[in-house]
Amino acid sequence: MTGIKYLMRVLLLTCLLLIGGRCKKEAVFVYSTLRGDVLLPCANLVSSDCSLISWTFFKVGQVRLTQEVSGGQVRVDSDKFSRMSITSNCSLHLRDLRVDDAGSYVCLDNGNAISDIYVSLLTITSFSTITELQPGGNLTLNCILFTYYDAGSCKSYSSVFNLSFTAEDSTVLPNDNRYKLTGHTRCNITLVANLQREDNNRKWRCQVNTKENRRVAFIDFTSTFLFENPPTAQNRNPSATTDCPVHLPISRIMLCLSLPVMVIIVGLITRGGDHKRAKTSAAGIEPRDSD
Template sequence: MTGTKNPSRVLLVTALLLTGVRCNKNTVFVYSTVGGDALLPCTSLVTADCSLISWTFFKDGQVRFTYEVSGGQVRQDSDKFSRMSITSNCSIHLHELRVDDAGSYMCLNQGNTITAVYLSLLTITSISKVTDLQLGGKLILSCVLFTYYDAGSCKIYSSVFSLRWATKDGTELPRDSRYEMTDQTRCNITLVTKLQRDDNNRKWRCQVDTAKKHRAAFQDFTSTFLLHNPSTVQALLPSATMHCHVQLPISRIVLCVALPFMVVIVGFFTWRTDQRARASTNGIELQELN
């Protein structure tokens, strides 16, 4: 098993090194987000007959690739069967993307590779505790790009893209004492910041840029304050030295006293009426018997 796996991985890395440097027209890098969609194009088609087209998928860590499409049809034994469709130009459309979808896809025409597509997926995870999501708390966001060959850590030769934290309009966050970038690698950057009042319902963006400074994909995270700042809540409460007596309006006091009394009176008269009706009925029955 080891002797079979290692050569295949060496060949894969070598191929990626070559394509990453040359970037010919048959090599395509696609970026999307977990939960999103992606279109994997099959380029340089000689014929529009998709029955001649197959697609394979390879993920780092696997022993060999798997066939996802055969004869222009999505294979039913594919784990992507319900989320994958073939377009009119033989490309792949993937829905509801998962982390495991990241990898290399090959479009083959009668067994010959014509397009290599490398799919990378972006995701943001909050590491903060629930009690930290308040004014003055610490927000920790981890942004990871799951790539086609080294998800989350990325070797230095992956120079076709870069990852960065940005504002909602795409401007890179300033390098100051408020924003701290930790554990920063090419495919894994963590943002640490102290929440301010304006950060409630604010969007924080992690962005993928290509080597040509083109924004390829981004993911937003909204920081919502789930707890009130204890100091702020205390400031809104009455001070212990203030004597605030609760006073009810006179009308409410009268109503509270009169209502039970009225209920008793109504109950008494209802009882008396019932007694008289029973006595009258008994008198009529006695007369009839006589």
């Protein structure tokens, strides 16, 4: 039974390829990000009756062909069932995108393929530890575009787009020795940046640009410092008797100053109480007669 199902899928894929060859339609490329969403249009509809519409999904890297929509309804056995819906114009809306959602989506009207859409997903990952995210440390970011083929695989997409790291406003990073690109391909790039103090809470952007130099998707990473470099001896106040660094928020400075004052007040109160008890005790002692 499994062999029959596999044969049916192969035949269906062959039919789709043949239909696509006759139609000679140009593929549509759609880009989004992990956890994002996409709307895939079912173009050139013969009628507005979505009950005649079906959607299939195929990914070369997984050699998997599935029917996601049948008779205008999302199939309950689809692994995308809870995240997928059909709009009033028969388009496919997919939410909370995952890596496995990258691939080819084909819209069929009464069995005839009319739309072939390739969905690619952009991801960004930091390989830096928390202790490295501080001035003088290195930030290592890896940006991968998951495509119809597989993770970071460009193949025939090589002339369609390119990836790049930019500043938050999409401007090119300066030609500086502290920025270094390693393992650079069109679908997989890594940035190593030597951090400075001004990079705290800074956004680093990876974006997809088409051959028309049009930005179609981007994703940001924020470098937040949890540690600062320890102050040097030159940064300390030589006359200070506490370990309060010079460059502290005003609330911490007030705390450092108030602690000695509180200690003095408590000492005075305690000393006064002891002195009062001593006087009381002395007043209550009567002299004794000698024998």
